[in-house]
Amino acid sequence: MLGWLGNVWRVPELRRRVLFTAFVLAVYRLGSWLPAPGVDASAIENYFSGSGGSILGLLNLFSGGALSQFSLFALGIMPYVTASIIVQLMTVVIPKLAELQKEGEAGYAKINQYTRYLTVVLAALQAFGYAVLFQRQDALQANAGRMTLIVVTLTTGTVLLMWLGEQITKRGIGNGISILIFASILTALPLGLSAWWNGGPMERIFFPLIAIAIVASVVFVQEGQRRIPIQYAKRMVGRRMTSGGATYLPLRVNMAGVIPVIFAAALLAFPATIAQYFPGTQQFVNDHFQPGNLTYLLAEAALIILFTYFYTAVQFNPVEQADNLRKYGGYIPGIRPGPPTAQYLDRVLSRLTLPGALFLALVAVAPSLFIRYGGFSQASSGALGGTSVLIAVGVALDTMRQMESQMMMRNYEGFLK
Numbered sequence: 048m049l050g051w052l053g054n055v056w057r058v059p060e061l062r063r064r065v066l067f068t069a070f071v072l073a074v075y076r077l078g079s080w081l082p083a084p085g086v087d088a089s090a091i092e093n094y095f096s097g098s099g100g101s102i103l104g105l106l107n108l109f110s111g112g113a114l115s116q117f118s119l120f121a122l123g124i125m126p127y128v129t130a131s132i133i134v135q136l137m138t139v140v141i142p143k144l145a146e147l148q149k150e151g152e153a154g155y156a157k158i159n160q161y162t163r164y165l166t167v168v169l170a171a172l173q174a175f176g177y178a179v180l181f182q183r184q185d186a187l188q189a190n191a192g193r194m195t196l197i198v199v200t201l202t203t204g205t206v207l208l209m210w211l212g213e214q215i216t217k218r219g220i221g222n223g224i225s226i227l228i229f230a231s232i233l234t235a236l237p238l239g240l241s242a243w244w245n246g247g248p249m250e251r252i253f254f255p256l257i258a259i260a261i262v263a264s265v266v267f268v269q270e271g272q273r274r275i276p277i278q279y280a281k282r283m284v285g286r287r288m289t290s291g292g293a294t295y296l297p298l299r300v301n302m303a304g305v306i307p308v309i310f311a312a313a314l315l316a317f318p319a320t321i322a323q324y325f326p327g328t329q330q331f332v333n334d335h336f337q338p339g340n341l342t343y344l345l346a347e348a349a350l351i352i353l354f355t356y357f358y359t360a361v362q363f364n365p366v367e368q369a370d371n372l373r374k375y376g377g378y379i380p381g382i383r384p385g386p387p388t389a390q391y392l393d394r395v396l397s398r399l400t401l402p403g404a405l406f407l408a409l410v411a412v413a414p415s416l417f418i419r420y421g422g423f424s425q426a427s428s429g430a431l432g433g434t435s436v437l438i439a440v441g442v443a444l445d446t447m448r449q450m451e452s453q454m455m456m457r458n459y460e461g462f463l464k
Contacts, residue, residue, distance in 0.1 A: 061220075061453050068219035071211050072230050078120040078207075079113035083200045085193040087186075091117045094186040111231030114177075117187075119204040121177070122170055124227045127209045130165040132306065134158060139361055166209060167202060174201035220453075221446035229442040232435045257417070261410065265440045268406050271300040273399050275392070280376045298396060301403040302362055305437040307354035308411050311347050344415055348408035355404035356397075365392035410437065 056062055082088045095107065095115040107114040110123030138144040138158075147154035175198050181187035182194075189197060208227060215223030243254045274295040318328075318336040335342040369389035371377075378384045382391045 058453070061450070064218065064220045068215055068221070068226065071215050071219065072226070075120065075208065075211065075227060075230060076111070078204060079111050079118050080116070081119050083117050083119060083121065083197055085189060085196060086117045088116045088118070090186045091115060091181060094181065094184055111234040117181070119200060120208055122173055122201050122205045123231060124205070124208050124212060124224055126170040126173055126205050127162070127166045127212070127224065130162050130169055133165065134162045136361060163209065167206060170202040170205040171198055174198040221442065221449055225442040225445065229439055232439050235435065261413065261436055262440060265410065265436055266444070268301055268403065269441055269444065272297045273300070273395060275395065276380055277372065277377050278380055280378070296368070298399055300399055301407065302400070303355045303358040303403070304441065306358050307351045307404070307407055308437060310354045311350035311411070314350060315343060315347055344412045348412055351408040351411055352404040355407055356400055359396065359400050363396060365389040365396065368392055
């Protein structure tokens with residue numbers, strides 16, 4: 048089982064990629080501990096100790112705890128992720144972006160450039176918002192000059208992380224941005240294991256079993272797909288006759304990934320954050336919009352299902368897929384090309400998305416149910432939280448696939464068998 052580690056280390060190129068990825072992650076963790084200039088890290092950390100239910104708690108998870116210390120990488124890579132999602136959604140609304148997306152490599156390079164510009168803007172606005180919020184809560188003492196220095200430092204840290212992520216993609220193993228988020232989430236694992244070890248007897252017994260069951264179910268659903276058979280007819284390409292063939296169109300059960308969970312958690316965290324500016328609403332928010340409340344759980348599940356359908360519709364366009372099939376001489380056996388094919392794909396995708404959406408909702412609310420009804424601690428349940436597990440398992444599977452392909456290229460036996 049572990050024989051592949053020796054094969055990885057024996058391949059010089061693969062060894063360099065692994066070492067480069069480890070070096071970048073070490074730099075990332077070092078920057079997460081170095082405080083920004085003019086910041087009292089202890090005061091910020093004391094403020095965060097009572098803000099677990101706000102959106103800051105979610106963002107602190109994705110920054111690997113760097114936000115609670117207001118370090119150089121306090122913003123993490125989330126401004127780039129947010130910019131990527133915004134640009135991706137805008138391709139549906141703005142025709143120019145849709146045309147760039149169809150131009151291939153040059154179009155994607157232009158879209159990536161727009162994403163970088165938007166990342167800088169979002170990072171600067173987010174850094175300024177954090178600084179103002181912490182100053183109002185007496186966790187930060189800063190004049191105009193120090194405020195500018197903090198904003199510039201945090202924005203530069205995000206740009207540096209964006210560049211490091213791209214370097215991992217080019218010279219390391221896996222998708223760089225996903226690897227950075229994966230490393231951030233894993234920083235909460237030691238705290239969760241410590242809370243489990245110091246917990247009650249029921250938690251000690253059932254926590255490992257539940258964790259294994261959740262990870263196994265996430266892998267099963269993430270890898271699940273519906274294969275639509277596709278038949279290609281013979282056709283002339285120039286002066287050559289291409290032979291027809293049979294293949295399939297894979298439709299994933301969870302095509303939206305973890306994006307709906309992130310959107311729902313961020314949206315439901317806004318009431319707790321806004322209540323800090325309006326003390327009169329604090330009691331109402333504490334009664335209805337704190338993690339673990341029945342209203343919060345029902346709203347979170349409903350939003351996850353809604354966002355799953357919405358993001359799947361953005362990711363997969365049945366009309367465009369049907370046009371591409373007809374353009375290249377492909378068709379679904381028993382379905383006429385054109386609009387009937389688009390209607391068939393839309394119907395199959397709608398039915399396929401429902402179990403994926405319900406699964407995402409169940410995994411997302413499971414930690415709160417364990418805390419409320421199972422007697423689990425906040426830290427241990429957070430270690431197997433829906434967002435964390437989905438991202439960690441997804442990134443691990445993608446990275447293993449890339450390493451598998453690298454090994455197979457060099458005639459080594461893979462390790463996913």
